Structure formats: C-alpha cells, structure tokens
Amino acid sequence: MLLPVFCLFIAVVVIQFVYYIIIFGKFSFAKPQTLTPKRVPISVIVCAKNEEENVKKFVPLLAEQDYHTFEIVLIDDASSDNTLEIFEAFEKQYPNIKLVKVENNEAFWGNKKFALTLGIKAAKYEYLLFTDADCYPTSKDWITSMSAQFTPQKNIVLGYGAYDKIANSFLNKIIRFETLLTATQYFSWAKIGKPYMGIGRNMAYKREEFFKVRGFMDHMKLRSGDDDLFINQAATSENTTICYLPDSFTYSEPKKSFKEWFTQKRRHVSTAKHYKMFDRNQLGLFYLSQLLFLVLPIILLLFQFQWIAVVSIIGFRYLFAWLTLGFAAGKLKEKDVMYWFPIIEIILIFTQLNVFITNTFSKPVHWK
Known part of the structure; x- marks a missing residue:
C-alpha cells in the first residue's frame, strides 16, 4: 500500500x-547584469490614495534621481487626506513634476486602474516607469538602471520591489522570503520566455504596449491587477526583459502584523486566478x-x-x-x-x- x-x-x-x-x-545562476545607460526620456508614474505621510518622504527621492531627462507624474486618486495638497506643493517646487487629479467617478469609484490610465495618458514621454506611493528607490540611479534594459525589441522591464528589513521580526523574514521566492519565479519564467507577472512597485514599459492590449479594459472590473494582470496579458518572450541591478531595487515598508500580511496575500491570490x-x-x-x-x-x-x-x-x-x-x-x-x-x-x-x-x-x- x-x-x-x-x-x-x-x-x-x-x-x-x-x-x-x-x-x-x-x-539564480545567471551572470550579474552590467549597466549600459540609455538616453531614453522617462515618465515616472506614482498613483496615491491617502498616502500623505509616504509621499512627503518619498517624492523628493524620486525628484532627486540622477537622470538626464525625466518627469514625475503624480496621480491623486481622490484622496480624503492631505495627499493632494502635498502633491500641489511638490508641483510648485519641482519643475519636472506633473499632477493628475482624479475625481470620484461613479463607474470607476475606488479603482486604481482608472486613475493609472489617466496618468499614463497624461505622461509626456513614451517610456513609463512605475512605483507605488509607499516605495522609495535604493539609489539615485534607479531610473538609469531600469531604463538601461530597454531595447528596440524589449519594451517591458520587470524589476524587483523589496521590503525594508526589521530587526528581530520573524514575520519580516517570512515576508521578505516570500518576496524573494516570488521574484525568483517571475524573473526565471521571463528569462525562459514565459513572463507571467510583474509588480507595480517597480516595473516599466513603453506606452504603446499599454494601448496594444487596450490598457486595463479587459480586467477593469477587478480592483486588483494593474501590475500582474497587465503583464500577464501584454508580456511576451519578444517584448519583455528583467532588471536585477542592485541600484534598480525599490523598497517599501512591510506589514507589521500577521493579519495585515494575510489580508495582502488574499488579494494577491485572488488576482492570480485570472492569469492565463x-x-x-x-x-x-x-x-x-x-x-x-x-x-x-x-x-x-x-x-x-x-x-x-x-x-x-x-x-x-x-x-x-x-x-x-x-x-x-x-x-x-x-x-x-x-x-x-x-x-x-x-x-x-x-x-x-x-x-x-x-x-x-x-x-x-x-x-x-
């Protein structure tokens, strides 16, 4: 038996x-990447909803990137706190910041994809680099590192979004291990030629790739998936590459309780059932x-x-x-x-x- x-x-x-x-x-066994900077104008897109404390800290880090030509598109998704006011102050302070204000829309209420679509359309440049309002780049060469991966064929770049280390926290180790495992999976499948997801904390693509698949229209009714469902639909072996240069990483604050982390995982898993x-x-x-x-x-x-x-x-x-x-x-x-x-x-x-x-x-x- x-x-x-x-x-x-x-x-x-x-x-x-x-x-x-x-x-x-x-x-895992791939050679380290080398950096060959490209002179590609970049629009960095950040969508925020009630993120006043995070944007105060992190928008200046984006504005101070060491890159020749870039703008920052700040999208306020109908925030009820002071996020919009802070964005307006940054718009006055930095000449390369553009503000997109999203009003509550009954058909798309609370849908991040609607807000991102408005930001993508408002962007000045064709090459778009995305991060979240609660994320910050690991160095001033974040844009340089991510944009360096673009080629005439490769219009989608998948990056790594890490989490801050918290001393003496076992939950933090669990979260970071899961993030490591997930990145190993989607980086590896992308290298094989079967890209299936990316993370909104750190990814880039040319605007034409967005419109080729009608943006988020095929999954607009789903509240999640502005990153992984889009990549699952748009990415191919021909148009997708990865970036794992250390200067390309972004970091964000991890969940501090098991309940919050479990809720986050529930959202991720519910989205994955819509993959190919x-x-x-x-x-x-x-x-x-x-x-x-x-x-x-x-x-x-x-x-x-x-x-x-x-x-x-x-x-x-x-x-x-x-x-x-x-x-x-x-x-x-x-x-x-x-x-x-x-x-x-x-x-x-x-x-x-x-x-x-x-x-x-x-x-x-x-x-x-």
Whole structure:
C-alpha cells in the first residue's frame, strides 16, 4: 500500500528539481547584469490614495534621481487626506513634476486602474516607469538602471520591489522570503520566455504596449491587477526583459502584523486566478508539489517505509532548493532570510493553503 506513496514522493521531488534547478536556475545562476545607460526620456508614474505621510518622504527621492531627462507624474486618486495638497506643493517646487487629479467617478469609484490610465495618458514621454506611493528607490540611479534594459525589441522591464528589513521580526523574514521566492519565479519564467507577472512597485514599459492590449479594459472590473494582470496579458518572450541591478531595487515598508500580511496575500491570490491557463497551472503545480513534499514523507516515516531512502531524498531536495534560492538571495540582497529557509517554507505552504480556503468563502478587499 505504501509503495505508490513512495513513488509519488519521488515524482514530487523530481518536479521540484525541475522547478528549482532547470526553471528557477535560469535566474539564480545567471551572470550579474552590467549597466549600459540609455538616453531614453522617462515618465515616472506614482498613483496615491491617502498616502500623505509616504509621499512627503518619498517624492523628493524620486525628484532627486540622477537622470538626464525625466518627469514625475503624480496621480491623486481622490484622496480624503492631505495627499493632494502635498502633491500641489511638490508641483510648485519641482519643475519636472506633473499632477493628475482624479475625481470620484461613479463607474470607476475606488479603482486604481482608472486613475493609472489617466496618468499614463497624461505622461509626456513614451517610456513609463512605475512605483507605488509607499516605495522609495535604493539609489539615485534607479531610473538609469531600469531604463538601461530597454531595447528596440524589449519594451517591458520587470524589476524587483523589496521590503525594508526589521530587526528581530520573524514575520519580516517570512515576508521578505516570500518576496524573494516570488521574484525568483517571475524573473526565471521571463528569462525562459514565459513572463507571467510583474509588480507595480517597480516595473516599466513603453506606452504603446499599454494601448496594444487596450490598457486595463479587459480586467477593469477587478480592483486588483494593474501590475500582474497587465503583464500577464501584454508580456511576451519578444517584448519583455528583467532588471536585477542592485541600484534598480525599490523598497517599501512591510506589514507589521500577521493579519495585515494575510489580508495582502488574499488579494494577491485572488488576482492570480485570472492569469492565463498555463500560468495558473504552473503555479498550481509548484504549490501542490511543495505541499505534497511535506505530507508524503510524514506518512512514509510514520510507517518506517524505506526510511533511509526517504530521509536521503529529503536531504537532496533541501540541498538543491537551498542552493538555488541562495544564489537568488545573493542577487537580490536577501541572504539573511535563507538561514530560516526550512521553517519559513513550511509556514508559507500552510499559510497559502489557509488563503485558498478563506478566499473560497469570502472576497478580499482591494485598493483604498
């Protein structure tokens, strides 16, 4: 009776090997990127709703970027706090800031995609670089690093949006590990030629790519997905590349409670179900293989079935997974989370399962 379980366990580890070494290895073991600056005019687009404290701190960091030709398009999405007033002050202070004011629209109330569409149309330049109002660039060369990846063929650039490190916070390590794993996945699939998502905290594309797919129209009714659903629809092997230069990273403040983080994960998972079928299937297969890798060896070890082989296979799997993610962590400056890899992975797997179950019975809340 246990032989089929053992065979399934071996098959699961083979699937994991394919993901970690063959697929994720495309990014993890890739050579470091080199910087060849381009003289491409850039419009940096930031959409904010009730973000007065964040925009006070972070807009000046964007305005002080060391780049030859750029503007900053600040979009106030009908904020009820002082965000608009702060934006108006910045518009007077910096000559390259353009302000877009979004009034409440009954058809698109509270929809970030509507606000972003207005900002994209108002942008002066064809090349657009996006970040969120609660994010800041890691250096003054953020625009230089991201724009350097554009070529006549590559009109979409996927970047890395990291989270601040919080000392003595295990939740922070979990959040940053998940961010590392997610980036390893979407960077790797993009390198293979199957880009499936990007993050609004750090991505860029040429405006023509936006209008080729009619912007957000195909998923305008969904409150989320201005970043990953757009990339899932618009990105191809021909038009998409990645950027993982250290100066290209953006950072934002992570959630500080498990409840807030869990709510955030619910939004992300609810959006992913609208991906293309291939992308949903490959993500589902990866998660299922992770879950079965935890469950099956427990069954086998409880009955002491081929326990030496089972323990050896477990060790082999952790070796290649740790190796692959370790190299990715080095590229993305997240090495410290790898010390907790086995524990964090178990927590993430069961948290993901909890998210799936919770989302089945209730819908998460999106945008502010």
